[in-house]
Amino acid sequence: xxxxxxxxxxxxxxxxFVEQDIxxxxxxxxxxxxxxxxxESACYTDDTQMSLALAELMLSDKVWDCExxxxxxxxxxxxxxxxxxxxxxxxxxxxxxDAQEFARQVKTDSFGNGAMMRALxxxxxxxxxxxxxxxxxxxxxxxxxxIAVNAAKxxxxxxHAGIYKKASLETxxxxxxxxxxxxxxxxxxxxxxxxxxxxxxxxxxxxQARSLSKILELSVNLGGDTDSVAAxxxxxxxxxxxxxxxxxxxxxxxxxxxxxGLEYLANIDLRLEALKxxxxx
Ligand SMILES: [Mg+2]
Numbered sequence: 001x002x003x004x005x006x007x008x009x010x011x012x013x014x015x016x017f018v019e020q021d022i023x024x025x026x027x028x029x030x031x032x033x034x035x036x037x038x039x040e041s042a043c044y045t046d047d048t049q050m051s052l053a054l055a056e057l058m059l060s061d062k063v064w065d066c067e068x069x070x071x072x073x074x075x076x077x078x079x080x081x082x083x084x085x086x087x088x089x090x091x092x093x094x095x096x097x098d099a100q101e102f103a104r105q106v107k108t109d110s111f112g113n114g115a116m117m118r119a120l121x122x123x124x125x126x127x128x129x130x131x132x133x134x135x136x137x138x139x140x141x142x143x144x145x146x147i148a149v150n151a152a153k154x155x156x157x158x159x160h161a162g163i164y165k166k167a168s169l170e171t172x173x174x175x176x177x178x179x180x181x182x183x184x185x186x187x188x189x190x191x192x193x194x195x196x197x198x199x200x201x202x203x204x205x206x207x208q209a210r211s212l213s214k215i216l217e218l219s220v221n222l223g224g225d226t227d228s229v230a231a232x233x234x235x236x237x238x239x240x241x242x243x244x245x246x247x248x249x250x251x252x253x254x255x256x257x258x259x260x261g262l263e264y265l266a267n268i269d270l271r272l273e274a275l276k277x278x279x280x281x
Contacts, residue, residue, distance in 0.1 A: 001120060001159065001272070002052060002265040005235035007251050008216050009044040012230030013084060015220045017190075027220045029213055029248045032255075038083035042256035045084025047231040049076055050118035052260070054138060055268050058121060059275065064134055069141045070103035080260045084227065086114060086193070089142070106142045113198040115139035116151035117228050120235045123159025124272045128179060131156045143195075151195035154181045155202075155232060162239030163276065169206050169240055190224030198228055205233045211244035212237055 014033025015023050026033060034041040053076035054069070062068045077085075077093050085093070089106060096102035119138065125131045132153045139152040154176050161167035167175035173185055184196070187204040191197045201222055209215045215237050219230035237243045255262055 001235050001238050002048065002055065002269050003262050004212060004238035004245070004247060005051060005120065005231045006044040006048045006257075006262060006265055007247050007255060008212075008219070008234035009048045009227050009231035010042055010255060010257075011216060011251055012220055012227035013043075013045050014041060015223070015226040016084075017224060017226075020223055023220060023223055023226075027217060029217060029251065031250055035083060040083045042254050043082060044231075044257065045082060045227050046086070046089070046114070047084070047117040047228050048265075049080070049082050049260075050114070051120050051235070052076060052265065052268065054118055055121035055272060058124070059268070059271050064137060066103060066137065066141050067100070069138050070106070071099035073106075073141075074099040074102040082257075086112065089114070103141065107140075107144055108142070109145045110143045111145040111147040111195050112143060113148075113151065113193050113195050113225065113228050115143035115148040116155045116195055116198060117232055119152040119156040120159045120232065121272060122156035123161075123163050123239065124276050125160070126164075126276070128157065128160065131160055132179065148195045150182050151199045153179070154183060154199055155236070157181065158206075158236045159239045162236065162241075165241070168242055169210070169237070172206065173203065187222070189222065191222050191226075191229050193225040193228065198225060198232070201229045202232050202236070205229065206237060210242055211246050213244075213246045213248060215243075216247065 013035045032042040053072040057072040092105040119135045135152040135156040136149045139149045161175050184200045185203045187200040191201045205218045215233050219233050220226045
């Protein structure tokens with residue numbers, strides 16, 4: 001999950017909020033493009049890093065509450081500052097002297113897509129009610145808004161449905177509706193970095209392709225917040241048996257992020273899988 005998410009995130013970051021002409025000319029999955037603002041390339045962004053932070057919190061023996069969640073985000077960023085965070089998060093990381101101060105600074109009623117982009121690992125939990133409760137808790141740390149909470153629950157349940165074989169990508173919308181999730185599956189055009197846009201775009205992309213490479217290409221073609229749509233869509237799709245796992249070798253080989261790169265993420269993915277098998281979650 002995290003490996004596929006990271007590759008899609010790094011690839012999508014090169015197209016984030018660029019002109020459609022650039023997407024048309026370069027979205028061929030042949031290699032990474034540098035991010036328009038940070039200049040970084042072949043490296044994942046906030047989507048993958050915050051998912052990693054929550055995955056490691058799940059794998060630890062710490063309790064799951066607003067303090068430990070905020071500390072996970074704060075510590076994971078400071079051990080490895082990656083690009084792509086929204087300005088308010090970047091400012092809080094820079095200004096807060098510790099995780100408690102960070103938690104106070106980042107709690108707002110935003111309905112940006114930050115709370116949903118990191119909810120994927122929660123799908124490894126065995127119980128849907130626990131998934132929804134934990135998705136909400138982590139969302140409200142930075143996005144204390146019902147729209148952001150709904151989107152975070154949807155994304156966590158979407159990975160769960162694949163991991164536990166409770167739905168196919170075709171039946172996923174019905175599965176989500178059964179838990180009270182609210183969404184629109186039709187989407188066209190550039191995606192704003194807000195929960196409703198991103199959720200619709202992800203569900204639309206997942207309804208239209210059955211291979212990771214096609215899902216990545218379609219995510220980027222939409223334009224706008226391409227790294228989030230690509231990261232979330234590929235991360236969810238990687239949990240479904242019916243999806244061909246065909247991310248291009250070139251993107252795997254060119255990925256360039258030392259210390260917390262693909263090898264590190266693959267190990268976390270294995271530990272999440274192992275926990276599921278032993279029913280400890
Ligand atoms: Mg991002």
